[in-house]
Amino acid sequence: MVFGFLKERRRRRLRAQPVPAAWRAIVERNLPIFRRLPRADQAELLGHVQVFLAEKIFEGCGGLTLTDEIRVTIAAQACLLLLHRETDYYPTLTTILVYPTGYAVEVEEPIAPGIWEAGDEHRLGHTGRRLNALVLAWDSAKHGAADPADGENLVLHEFAHQLDFENAADDGTPALGTRAEYHAWARVMGGELEALRAAEEADEPTVLDTYGAENPSEFFAVATEAFFERPHALEAKHPELYAELRRFFRQDPARYSSEQVDRAERPSV
Ligand SMILES: [Zn+2]
Numbered sequence: 161m162v163f164g165f166l167k168e169r170r171r172r173r174l175r176a177q178p179v180p181a182a183w184r185a186i187v188e189r190n191l192p193i194f195r196r197l198p199r200a201d202q203a204e205l206l207g208h209v210q211v212f213l214a215e216k217i218f219e220g221c222g223g224l225t226l227t228d229e230i231r232v233t234i235a236a237q238a239c240l241l242l243l244h245r246e247t248d249y250y251p252t253l254t255t256i257l258v259y260p261t262g263y264a265v266e267v268e269e270p271i272a273p274g275i276w277e278a279g280d281e282h283r284l285g286h287t288g289r290r291l292n293a294l295v296l297a298w299d300s301a302k303h304g305a306a307d308p309a310d311g312e313n314l315v316l317h318e319f320a321h322q323l324d325f326e327n328a329a330d331d332g333t334p335a336l337g338t339r340a341e342y343h344a345w346a347r348v349m350g351g352e353l354e355a356l357r358a359a360e361e362a363d364e365p366t367v368l369d370t371y372g373a374e375n376p377s378e379f380f381a382v383a384t385e386a387f388f389e390r391p392h393a394l395e396a397k398h399p400e401l402y403a404e405l406r407r408f409f410r411q412d413p414a415r416y417s418s419e420q421v422d423r424a425e426r427p428s429v
Pocket residue numbers: 317321378381
């Protein structure tokens with residue numbers, strides 16, 4: 161990928177700036193996973209955070225007053241997905257809207273062919289391919305980071321959707337390098353999605369949140385959460401899926417995760 165020379169130079173400068181001590185303290189306090197990363201990865205992550213915060217607009221909604229804690233905690237989680245990869249920093253995303261807590265949106269849903277029902281839907285986060293925005297509930301974003309091994313992480317979920325959009329479709333397939341990689345991805349993800357649907361149907365315990373059975377896009381977002389938060393369980397039960405995600409993210413969270421191995425043996429929610 162070739163990016164603008166000036167943009168790349170500006171980003172290099174941002175990454176090289178000393179990180180404000182207060183920001184590092186926020187990351188260390190709110191992202192337990194950060195403390196387990198190799199030192200070089202910590203430095204890379206904080207460099208990405210500086211670019212992210214310089215380029216993205218944050219807006220407080222629902223009466224929320226933005227603070228450095230909110231911005232840095234969200235940015236650091238979003239940038240965990242960028243480590244070791246050549247990245248354009250979620251290029252179609254301009255704005256992150258943060259609510260204090262979950263929020264209600266009016267939706268219309270088909271309840272029968274040709275019949276739509278309007279109602280409120282409770283949401284913790286949302287993004288869309290044509291939105292240029294991403295919405296998060298701050299309490300969930302903070303809680304997701306605080307427990308790095310419960311399998312749930314709202315910020316990783318929503319930013320996985322953003323990665324999915326990078327090749328112009330929300331189909332559960334992010335931008336990959338070669339045709340062979342696309343083939344392997346389609347084979348493994350397709351099979352795993354079918355397996356998740358079958359497990360949900362049979363009411364069997366699953367490592368992956370069954371919300372991922374909805375469609376390939378949600379499957380990738382849910383699998384990303386599990387990859388970073390329950391890597392041992394995912395690697396044990398779904399080695400091919402784990403390997404695909406390890407290749408894409410160029411990370412091996414099983415090496416630094418705080419997930420207890422015995423936890424992998426227990427049925428998940
Ligand atoms: Zn989703």
